[in-house]
Amino acid sequence: MAxxxxxxxxxxxxxxxxxARHGRFDLVxxxxxxxxxxxxxxxxxxSTAYADAVSTVYPVAYSLKAVGRARYGRDHVVMPLEAQWWADDPSVFTTRRDxxxxxxxxLLLVPDWLTDDDVAEACAAAAAKGRRPALEALRVVTLDEGLVVQTLHVGPYDDEGPVLAQLHDEVLPARGLRPTGHHHEVYLGDPRRSAPQRLRTILRQSVEHVDVASNPVVN
Known part of the structure; x- marks a missing residue:
């Protein structure tokens, strides 16, 4: 059999x-x-914890790629690293950058044809190949962000503050929207290989429509 x-x-x-588009805030x-x-x-x-997290999810993701190829005949490109961010005081993202x-x-996306058992197998395979410091903390989560506003930021991560301030202080109120969840970033560039000014990051915020009757929007 072939x-x-x-x-x-x-x-x-x-x-x-x-x-996403640089300079545009798209509703998706x-x-x-x-x-x-x-x-x-x-x-x-x-943070050692952040470095440990990144150095754990990538080996598991590549082991999961191998599982998918062998078991399902689907060889997927490992997706870009992502992360959700939050704090008790949102100004630590937009102004103080504390x-x-x-x-x-x-976060790192799991293709929908792969099961939790496949993930467990990939974790075991990754562990067998070397130290994975955050493996015990790794879990599989489902995010249902629904309606989001996102834009493309080009440049250093530390330059995101004004873009986030524009999103929350101008774009969302003008469109009758309010945030509903954590700030989400998708890292399309690799900081180890790209100059800071060439990094490309999707900035995403889950939102909902404000009740216009009780919260009128002024254009």
């Missing part, structure tokens, strides 16, 4: 939400999606 041909899959091209509706996830807190530039106060969840 082997089943392997199908190459690039979900970045197929899934809604992995394209996203379906529920499953992710590898690790929670933590602190400055991502100096990264020590940040809380976060590192």
């Amino acid at each position: 082997p089943t041909p392997v199908v190459k899959v690039d979900l970045r091209r197929e899934l809604v939400g992995y394209r 509706t996203l379906p529920p999606r499953r992710y590898l996830a690790v929670d933590g807190a602190g400055d991502p530039n100096t 990264k020590a106060s940040w809380r976060w969840t590192v």
